Amino acid sequence: MGxxxxxxxxxxxxxxxxxxxxVDEDAREAALVDPSWDYGKIMDVLDAQGVVLRYILVTHSHLDHINLVRRFSERFPAASVVLSREEHDQSGFGEPGDRYVRDGERLPLGRGHIGCMVTPGHTRGSTCYLWEDNLFTGDTLFPDGCGICESHAAASALFDSVRRILSVVDPSTRLYSGHCYHVANGLTFERAMKTNIYLQIDSRETFCGFRMRPGQKNLFAFGSLACEED
Ligand SMILES: [Fe+2]
Structure with a gap:
């Protein structure tokens, strides 16, 4: 158990x-991150675990991350829908009763806590959730890339967010993102340091120039280097 x-x-x-x-197996409590696309598949996992759902965590409000949030919220009315205040303010996503968190807030789950880290860049209120030795990054950070930015200012914010993430996580912390293409999710940051060039760039100017370089695909290329090179 654990x-x-x-x-x-x-x-x-x-x-x-x-x-x-x-899943906290001892407390039989759970949180669900970014439910999208396949209600039946996600429900099958929830049923198999036999847990009480306490939170629906939203990393950011893009459609491919939130399209089943309301359906799960209606199915599990005791679960809190969680997103950052900034993301709500920017996008309008959220309904009365949702929980708009600030950077640094902690949500109790079982024996521990989920830490909320607001990491602007891909969107103004993008949020990572740190639980035990796992970081859930949405589109802020992938195993081999990072989320696309709509402006140089957003890329500069993303640089700060990525550097901050690196200052907080341990090398053994596992990275779980909203997408992955050529490098599998769940790798440690020790490994991600080798597979993700954005983690290797410590100059803001270089980071922003690379993130905003011309000739990239559209929003849904997600900034994965391998994807961009396809
Ligand atoms: Fe996104």
Whole structure:
């Protein structure tokens, strides 16, 4: 017994997303990150775990991360929908009763806590969730890239967010993102330091120039280097 992370790959059209079930096996409590696309598949995982769902955690409000949030919220009314205040203010996503968190807030789950880290860049209120030795990054950071930015200022914010993440996590912390293409999710930051060039760039100017370089694909290229090179 203990804690575990259950990744759930869901697909629709050209999208491949990863949502996650965080399970405290002793307390039989869970949190669900970014439920999207495949209600039946996610429900099957929840049923198999036999847990009480306490939170639905939103990393950011792009459609491919939130399209099943309301359906799960209606199915589990005792679960809190969690997103950052900044993301709500920017996007308008959220309903009365949702919990708009600030950077640094901690949500109790079982024997521990989920830490909320607001990491602007991909969106203004993008949020990573740190639970035990696992970081759930949405589109802020992938195993081999990072989320696309709409402006140089956003890229500069993302640089700060990535440097801050590196100052907080341990090398053994595992990275779980909303997408992955050529490098699998769940790798440690020790390994991600070798697979993700954005983690290696310590100059803001270089980071922003590379993130905003011309000739990239559209929003849904997600900034994965391998993807961009396809
Ligand atoms: Fe996104």
């Amino acid at each position: 804690v575990k992370v259950v990744p759930i790959e869901t697909r629709w059209a050209g999208f491949i997303n990863y949502c996650y079930l965080l």
